[in-house]
Amino acid sequence: PTPVARAGESGEPTVIAHRGASAYAPENTLASIDKAAKLGFSWVENDVQRTKDGELVVIHDGSLERTTNVKELFPGRAPWKVKDFTAAEIARLDAGGWFSPAYAGTRVPTLEQYMRRVERNHEKLLLEIKNPELYPGIEQQTLKLLGNQGWLDQKHLGRLIVQSFSADSIRTVHELKPALTTAYLGRPSVTQLHQYARFTDLINPSYGSISKGYVCTVHSVEGAHGRPLGVFVWTVNDADTARKVKDYGVDGLITNKPDVVRAALEAG
């Protein structure tokens, strides 16, 4: 199954809450996907990396510095890279206090915890494999965890997309599980589009890097599952941009403010 109706088929592009509803709750936490669900959005996006001892965790930056209190707890461990900390150490960090005192005590979720919450919330996930060059084998490990939780069963495939800025990583994911929907993050040239279309279904560029003509070009190429390649753009946080990219014909908008984007799309 292909999870994402093309915009022309559904009438409206899909709205995806970027790192959860990250304008309103700390990014990449269970609180941020709870917030997305509360606002009425089913699609959320996250970033997956790996700890020193091999646990998959949900966090955007390669360093723990910006989104946790790691400097206070581990002052001598600069530059505080995710890959240099154990899962037990990361579990001690506060990943919410930097955002607002109201979220103090929020944790960096493991991917396992995160997926259980996605399931509990009846959500759908655009999962980004972040910095895969730092984590050899992360594609196999991620799919194994997803498979163990049933996410790769036919009936759930429509709720999951795996994306990466690394074409190699996406090719690997596609080879491991050809039925899974994949997305390449970036703005490939026309030549690259035809190459990547063998292993991806979506092209997800930044909104500032594209035009209506580019979206049209992407749509003219057949993706890995025999349908036209789709386009999800990021990170659209204001009404004017939302209306503009809707006019471009994009199939999805990835946003920190899903409520703002939805209102703009409905109005426009």
Ligand code: G3P
């Ligand atoms: O989903 C698109 C977007 O997340 C890519 O950029 O840096 O926010 O992971 P970044």
Ligand code: CA
């Ligand atoms: Ca991301």
